[in-house]
Each structure stands twice: as structure tokens, then as C-alpha cells.
Amino acid sequence: MKAPLPGWVDIGLIPVVNVLLAFVVVGLIVLAVGVNPFTAVRIMIVGAVGYPEAIGYTLYYTTNFIFTGLAVALAFHAGLFNIGGEGQAYLGGLGVGLVVLALDATLPPVLLIALAVLAAALFGAAWAAIPAYLQAYRGSHIVITTIMFNFIAAAVMVYLMVNVLIAPGSMSPESRAFADAGHLPFIHDLLAYAGITMGQSPLNLAIVWAALCCVFVWVFLWHTPWGFELRTMGHNPSAAIYAGVDIRRMTVLAMCLSGALAGFVGVNEILGVHHRLILNFTAGYGFAGIAVALMGRNHPVGIVLASLLFGMLQQGGAELSFDIPAITREMVVVIQGLIILFCGALAHFTRPWFEALFGALRARSGRTTAAGAAEA
Numbered sequence: 001m002k003a004p005l006p007g008w009v010d011i012g013l014i015p016v017v018n019v020l021l022a023f024v025v026v027g028l029i030v031l032a033v034g035v036n037p038f039t040a041v042r043i044m045i046v047g048a049v050g051y052p053e054a055i056g057y058t059l060y061y062t063t064n065f066i067f068t069g070l071a072v073a074l075a076f077h078a079g080l081f082n083i084g085g086e087g088q089a090y091l092g093g094l095g096v097g098l099v100v101l102a103l104d105a106t107l108p109p110v111l112l113i114a115l116a117v118l119a120a121a122l123f124g125a126a127w128a129a130i131p132a133y134l135q136a137y138r139g140s141h142i143v144i145t146t147i148m149f150n151f152i153a154a155a156v157m158v159y160l161m162v163n164v165l166i167a168p169g170s171m172s173p174e175s176r177a178f179a180d181a182g183h184l185p186f187i188h189d190l191l192a193y194a195g196i197t198m199g200q201s202p203l204n205l206a207i208v209w210a211a212l213c214c215v216f217v218w219v220f221l222w223h224t225p226w227g228f229e230l231r232t233m234g235h236n237p238s239a240a241i242y243a244g245v246d247i248r249r250m251t252v253l254a255m256c257l258s259g260a261l262a263g264f265v266g267v268n269e270i271l272g273v274h275h276r277l278i279l280n281f282t283a284g285y286g287f288a289g290i291a292v293a294l295m296g297r298n299h300p301v302g303i304v305l306a307s308l309l310f311g312m313l314q315q316g317g318a319e320l321s322f323d324i325p326a327i328t329r330e331m332v333v334v335i336q337g338l339i340i341l342f343c344g345a346l347a348h349f350t351r352p353w354f355e356a357l358f359g360a361l362r363a364r365s366g367r368t369t370a371a372g373a374a375e376a
Contacts, residue, residue: 009354015295015302017350019309022342026335033326040320040327047319048312054319056188056201062304062311063203063268066210068289069307070217071262073298077221078254079234084131084146085262086286087153088124092263093270094157095123097165097277100182100270101175109181116182116271117209117264124263125256127153132255136248142255150286161279175277184272204272206264213261214300220257230254262286291340313339 027037048058068085075082099119103112131145161173168176184205188198221227233240233250241247269281292310296302317332342349 006358009358014350014354015297015306018342019339021350022339025338025342029331029334030327033331035324035326040324043320043323044312044316046316047323048316051199053199053201054315056199056203058308058311058315059207060202060204060268060273060311061314062307063207063210064265064285065288065292065307065310066214066304067264067268068262068285069292069296069303070213070289070300071258071286072289072293073296073300073303074217074221074261075254075258076293076298077234078230078250079237080132080135080251080254080258081143082128082146082255082258082262083143083290084128084149084259084286085289086282086284087146087150088127088259088262089265089282089286090150090153090157091127091266092120092124092260093266093277093281094160095119095121095263096266096270097175100178101165101277104179104182107181109183112181113184113271117267120263120266120271121260122263124259124261124266126259128255128259128262129252132252136251157279161277165277167276173279178275182271183275184267186272202273204268206268206272209264209267213264214304217261218300226250226253262289288336288340295339309339310336 023041027041030037030040047054049055068089071085071088072082096116096119099116100112103115107115127149128146131140131142131149134140134145135142158173161175165175166173186200187203187205187207188200190205191198219227221231229240229245230250230253232243233245233247237247240250265282265285270277274281288310292303292306295309296304296306313332313336317329317335320327321329321332
């Protein structure tokens with residue numbers, strides 16, 4: 001007998017069980033190549049959180065996953081499947097680079113960084129607004145247009161980096177280095193000022209901005225009239241139209257906010273780590289954000305937890321491939337892919353088991369209550 005599942009099971013327990021099932025399959029694959037699965041897991045965990053530098057790298061990767069996961073989730077609540085996070089992150093980084101390259105010699109650091117963050121949001125939102133307009137006013141499917149815009153963004157960046165923004169005399173497609181005013185502070189440097197020693201890592205203040213974005217998305221979606229309209233449109237467009245919601249306007253708004261969130265990957269990468277414009281800094285974070293959002297049930301808290309898991313896999317997987325040559329980087333990608341499979345495509349694989357279990361428990365509880373009432 002099936003029964004509705006409690007929220008803690010649907011949101012918390014089922015994703016955890018799916019991750020465990022993924023690791024069971026991964027363990028079998030690792031065992032097949034002659035490596036002890038428990039040794040591999042130990043190396044991954046130590047490599048991800050076993051020492052201060054590892055924690056810094058894990059949180060640095062987590063920051064990017066939070067931005068792209070929030071971008072996918074916000075659009076998904078509006079009934080839109082934004083596959084264009086990669087391109088929107090690319091354009092967000094371009095916005096950051098253009099602002100810093102133009103103004104790093106004249107503006108103070110606080111104002112320069114604020115303008116760069118704003119540029120990341122505007123460029124990412126503008127790139128997402130075009131597919132949004134095409135869907136809202138021309139009937140083009142958002143999935144197709146956002147996928148194609150990823151390729152266009154990559155081509156635009158290649159052209160600009162090779163022909164326009166390349167540093168004079170450079171043989172590699174990258175811009176000149178930013179002045180110090182265009183550097184987002186590293187966390188280990190800030191902690192050093194407070195007398196706290198932490199190993200060097202790319203972790204920077206962008207993680208604080210990611211946390212603020214989580215709060216913004218939560219407040220916007222569940223505590224504002226616009227968020228209510230957006231979620232209504234996602235659940236039932238016909239009811240939203242009947243209630244007077246402008247579907248076209250909300251489609252554009254949702255995608256612009258989604259694009260802005262994805263664009264903040266450029267803040268973490270360009271402003272926080274590389275300190276120059278480079279190619280391929282997005283490194284697939286836009287696509288991984290889809291899995292992060294699905295695993296996090298499109299809620300900011302769940303997205304933070306899923307992002308942390310993916311950050312641990314990214315950092316721990318690098319340590320694993322370094323320590324055990326039999327496990328290559330490609331196998332680490334397989335591990336990530338299996339987790340995406342079980343938490344995405346097979347997200348409801350275990351649901352019938354839990355529904356049957358809770359149905360049996362409720363039936364038994366009902367019989368016990370009835371028997372007690374009869375005796376009374």
C-alpha cells in the first residue's frame with residue numbers, strides 16, 4: 001500500500017539513499033580495476049576535507065556549483081529548463097573582465113569590484129534574456145535556444161580573446177593581468193589578518209556572495225509576490241493566466257535572474273582566482289548545475305548541500321587520480337556521472353520502496369489504534 005511521504009523523506013532521505021546507491025555501483029567499478037573501494041573512499045575524503053588547503057579547494061569548487069545550481073533552480077520553478085548556464089557564466093566572466101580591464105587603473109578596489117559584480121549579473125542576464133524573449137514572444141523552445149547560445153558564447157569568447165582582448169605580445173589567448181584593485185581577496189589572506197593560519201587555496205570572498213545569493217533566491221521565491229507568481233506559472237500556467245499573471249513578463253524575469261546567477265561564476269573565477277580573462281574558465285559548471293539543482297530539489301538549502309558534495313568529488317577526485325594511477329580523471333568523471341544518474345534521471349527510483357514501507361507502517365498503526373479502541 002502506497003502512502004504520501006513525509007517531507008524529510010522526500011527531500012532528505014531519498015537523495016541520501018540515491019547517493020549511497022551510486023557509491024555502491026562506483027565501488028564495484030573501482031573493485032573491477034583492482035583497487036580497494038574503501039581505500040579509494042578514504043583517499044577521496046581526506047583529499048576533500050582532510051587538511052586546510054583541501055577544504056579551501058573544496059569550498060572554491062562549491063561556490064561555482066552554488067551559482068549554477070541556483071540559476072537552474074530559479075528557472076525551473078518558473079517551468080523553464082535553463083540549459084544555458086555555461087554560456088551565461090561565460091558572458092558573466094566577460095562582463096567582469098571588460099569592467100576591470102577598463103577601470104582597474106582609476107577606481108578604488110571596493111567600487112571596482114562592485115561594478116564588476118554588477119557587470120557579471122548584467123551580462124549573464126542579457127545573454128539569458130534573448131532565449132527568454134524568443135520563448136515568450138516567438139514560441140521558440142527554451143531548451144533548444146539556451147543550448148545553442150552556449151556554443152555562440154564560446155565562439156564569441158574565442159574571437160574576442162584571440163583577436164581583441166589578448167595581451168600584447170602574448171602567445172596564449174588571455175588578457176593582461178588585472179591590477180591589484182581588481183583582485184577579490186582570498187579567504188586565507190583575510191584570516192591571516194585576524195591571526196588565523198589557513199593553507200593557501202583559491203577560496204575567495206565569492207563564497208560569501210554565493211551565500212547571499214542563496215538567501216536572495218529563498219526570499220524572492222517564497223516571500224515576495226513576484227516569486228509567488230513565478231512559482232504559480234511553473235506549477236500551472238493556465239491557473240496563473242486566469243489569476244492575471246503576465247506569463248511573458250515572468251518568463252523574461254525568471255530567465256534574466258537565472259542568467260545573472262550563472263554569470264556570478266565569472267566573479268569567482270575571473271575576479272577571484274585568475275585575475276585575467278581566459279578561455280574555458282567555466283569548466284562545465286553550467287552543465288553540472290543542472291545535476292546540483294535536481295539533487296538539491298531546487299531549494300537553496302538542498303543546493304548548498306549538493307554543491308558541497310560535488311565540490312568534494314571535484315577536489316577528492318583529483319587527489320584520488322593522483323594517488324592511485326589506476327583511477328584516471330576519466331574514472332572520476334564516471335563517478336560524478338553515476339551520482340548525476342542516480343540523483344537526476346533515477347531520482348524517483350527508490351520512491352516506490354519508501355511509499356510501500358510507509359504505507360505498511362501506517363496500515364499497521366491504524367490496525368493497532370482500531371484494536372485499542374475496540375478493547376476500550
